[in-house]
Amino acid sequence: xxxxxxxxxxxxxxxxxxxxxxxxxxxxxxxxxxxxxxxxxxxxxxxxxxxxxxxxxxxxxxxxxxxxxxxxxxxxxxxxxxxxxxxxxxxxxxxxxxxxxxxxxxxxxxxxxxxxxxxxxxxxxxxxxxxxxxxxxxxxxxxxxxxxxxxxxxxxxxxxxxxxxxxxxxxxxxxxxxxxxxxxxxxxxxxxxxxxxxxxxxxxxxxxxxxxxxxxxxxxxxxxxxxxxxxxxxxxxxxxxxxxxxxxxxxxxxxxxxxxxxxxxxxxxxxxxxxxxxxxxxxxxxxxxxxxxxxxxxxxxxxxxxxxxxxxxxxxxxxxxxxxxxxxxxxxxxxxxxxxxxxxxxxxxxxx
Amino acid sequence: xxxxxxxxxxxxxxxxxxxxxxxxxxxxxxxxxxxxxxxxxxxxxxxxxxxxxxxxxxxxxxxxxxxxxxxxxxxxxxxxxxxxxxxxxxxxxxxxxxxxxxxxxxxxxxxxxxxxxxxxxxxxxxxxxxxxxxxxxxxxxxxxxxxxxxxxxxxxxxxxxxxxxxxxxxxxxxxxxxxxxxxxxxxxxxxxxxxxxxxxxxxxxxxxxxxxxxxxxxxxxxxxxxxxxxxxxxxxxxxxxxxxxxxxxxxxxxxxxxxxxxxxxxxxxxxxxxxxxxxxxxxxxxxxxxxxxxxxxxxxxxxxxxxxxxxxxxxxxxxxxxxxxxxxxxxxxxxxxxxxxxxxxxxxxxxxxxxxxxxxxxxxxxxxxxxxxxxxxxxxxxxxxxxxxxxx
Numbered sequence: 001x002x003x004x005x006x007x008x009x010x011x012x013x014x015x016x017x018x019x020x021x022x023x024x025x026x027x028x029x030x031x032x033x034x035x036x037x038x039x040x041x042x043x044x045x046x047x048x049x050x051x052x053x054x055x056x057x058x059x060x061x062x063x064x065x066x067x068x069x070x071x072x073x074x075x076x077x078x079x080x081x082x083x084x085x086x087x088x089x090x091x092x093x094x095x096x097x098x099x100x101x102x103x104x105x106x107x108x109x110x111x112x113x114x115x116x117x118x119x120x121x122x123x124x125x126x127x128x129x130x131x132x133x134x135x136x137x138x139x140x141x142x143x144x145x146x147x148x149x150x151x152x153x154x155x156x157x158x159x160x161x162x163x164x165x166x167x168x169x170x171x172x173x174x175x176x177x178x179x180x181x182x183x184x185x186x187x188x189x190x191x192x193x194x195x196x197x198x199x200x201x202x203x204x205x206x207x208x209x210x211x212x213x214x215x216x217x218x219x220x221x222x223x224x225x226x227x228x229x230x231x232x233x234x235x236x237x238x239x240x241x242x243x244x245x246x247x248x249x250x251x252x253x254x255x256x257x258x259x260x261x262x263x264x265x266x267x268x269x270x271x272x273x274x275x276x277x278x279x280x281x282x283x284x285x286x287x288x289x290x291x292x293x294x295x296x297x298x299x300x301x302x303x304x305x306x307x308x309x310x311x312x313x314x315x316x317x318x319x320x321x322x323x324x325x326x327x328x329x330x331x332x333x334x335x336x337x338x339x340x341x342x343x344x345x346x347x348x349x350x351x352x
Numbered sequence: 353x354x355x356x357x358x359x360x361x362x363x364x365x366x367x368x369x370x371x372x373x374x375x376x377x378x379x380x381x382x383x384x385x386x387x388x389x390x391x392x393x394x395x396x397x398x399x400x401x402x403x404x405x406x407x408x409x410x411x412x413x414x415x416x417x418x419x420x421x422x423x424x425x426x427x428x429x430x431x432x433x434x435x436x437x438x439x440x441x442x443x444x445x446x447x448x449x450x451x452x453x454x455x456x457x458x459x460x461x462x463x464x465x466x467x468x469x470x471x472x473x474x475x476x477x478x479x480x481x482x483x484x485x486x487x488x489x490x491x492x493x494x495x496x497x498x499x500x501x502x503x504x505x506x507x508x509x510x511x512x513x514x515x516x517x518x519x520x521x522x523x524x525x526x527x528x529x530x531x532x533x534x535x536x537x538x539x540x541x542x543x544x545x546x547x548x549x550x551x552x553x554x555x556x557x558x559x560x561x562x563x564x565x566x567x568x569x570x571x572x573x574x575x576x577x578x579x580x581x582x583x584x585x586x587x588x589x590x591x592x593x594x595x596x597x598x599x600x601x602x603x604x605x606x607x608x609x610x611x612x613x614x615x616x617x618x619x620x621x622x623x624x625x626x627x628x629x630x631x632x633x634x635x636x637x638x639x640x641x642x643x644x645x646x647x648x649x650x651x652x653x654x655x656x657x658x659x660x661x662x663x664x665x666x667x668x669x670x671x672x673x674x675x676x677x678x679x680x681x682x683x684x685x686x687x688x689x690x691x692x693x694x695x696x697x698x699x700x701x702x703x704x705x706x707x708x709x710x711x712x713x714x715x716x717x718x719x720x721x722x723x724x725x726x727x728x729x730x731x732x733x734x735x736x737x738x739x740x741x742x743x744x
Contacts, residue, residue: 148723198626198638203719227628246634266585
């Protein structure tokens, strides 16, 4: 599509989290609304890391937050462990919250500067009355130790006494302390130096193994996402472009937008060309009035008539079972969709 | 500021035509703080020729931003000690009066900062922000400066410049704002542009647009540039020379290709290896540098990188290595056991055999170990100069 469709979804029994037709719109007055996320579907298997990648404003953070019901999406289904979170009433939803945790981009501003690290990490345990009060400290120590912070030293300190990387470790500890099933990492390394970024990426991989986590990793840097993910979703202006395993995405990008993203990554090699795909130039159109048909067409070098009229549907790449693209003119051959209801009919059916 | 300009003699106009544009030698910058003297820049020397690009690379806290601000003369005079010389076209600018510096900024050297939102005035229209320096420095009449602003905005790739002239910064995206900042910096045709992390706040796609724009403007104007960044990837294809900074010192400097082909400094190697590479399969373990840059009030004795260095030996903790010239001319580094030499390989093997945490963290990418090295660095009273007390 940036387009719609669910061809890339796997069987509902396998998925821990399954999002269908998620729509998030924000009213901005005068009957206008920001189309932040426009009908995307995705699923995450147990123990998988799903990477969500795209430019600022493409709706990737909104997707992450809508999965958490913060705020609740405008429409769509978020099925987690067999329950639809969008339908859960307030208190039931609250009871689900320990299962899903968030880590934010700026580690320093997401920690309360006036509280001690021990109290910050301990608080979730107190809110949920986990374990005996006396034993909570040992749980805190264990998790601080797991993220590489010396418990005896760090418990009594406040966030400003730590570096950015250490603060991100504290945030990870706070997310881990409730033993969640899913952690949504919203640009967890964008505010960090490359050297610290590598530490945090390795730490997330280790924590995933140790605590059996399922991760949704949101970032704008495809190189970072590729390093940690089992499956990558490329988003553009509230729609999905391409779904693929990381290595296939890098070797044979099928969507022109993915190719543009790949070409824009600075390569630490002086011999590499700094040529950038034409599609990487230009700006994201306004989400108030997104382009008709394929939303990427205004920047796409391959755009034709049909792209303005018809929204491309997600379809598999020829000869691959887990690589999907939503594009009328993909860079590698994609299978034709089985004759089914057209986009218009689906929209009508959806409205019913 | 407009219209208040007094006629300061443009003494700077007289210029020798040598290729050398900027010569910085043995520059020191220290800040007086309550806790003590922060030695932010510690004897940095470099030269820059006309039209060339120097990439300055290092982590946050390595002194790279303070370096560019010192060279620009942007630091306050109070509580700051400066030493050393900065020669721009053969003129010592350390001694220039504030009034003379004002003539320098904009016309001779200009600067782009990291965050385009905070470097533009939020309550002044874009047009006026671009024309301000034109009118102040070049005494341009309003209609002419407006026309120049339009040309500038077109050249930095802003669509519909006529409309944008009357907009405020908040009406534009981050990438567009950074283009405006570039237009402001380029307005008076500076000979030297400092770009201090110009793309760190931006998306990858916008980053490549801005870097290409800077390169194109640089070619067209034969302008020299100092590109400050923490990402070796950003400077790899764009800088003629690279200086890697650590703890206020240049620890390795070389022409770009030489640096990447024959890096000698363990710090440079660590920076490069910690970048996730697209061509690596996913879930590749990244090599890491444990710890963080040292406290610049009490920097470690010996090599400043020794508490984090996988190659560290006794000598490194005791004796600071000087800038040594490598086989290739123009390539200098500060290391007793350089990467890619037998001495370096032996040092690393010895450390791995002795389970030195820095070496193990680097090779295994063990993030917890890296954090312990950092915690150990926190131990006050100069303990960082000794063996890092880390237990597995």
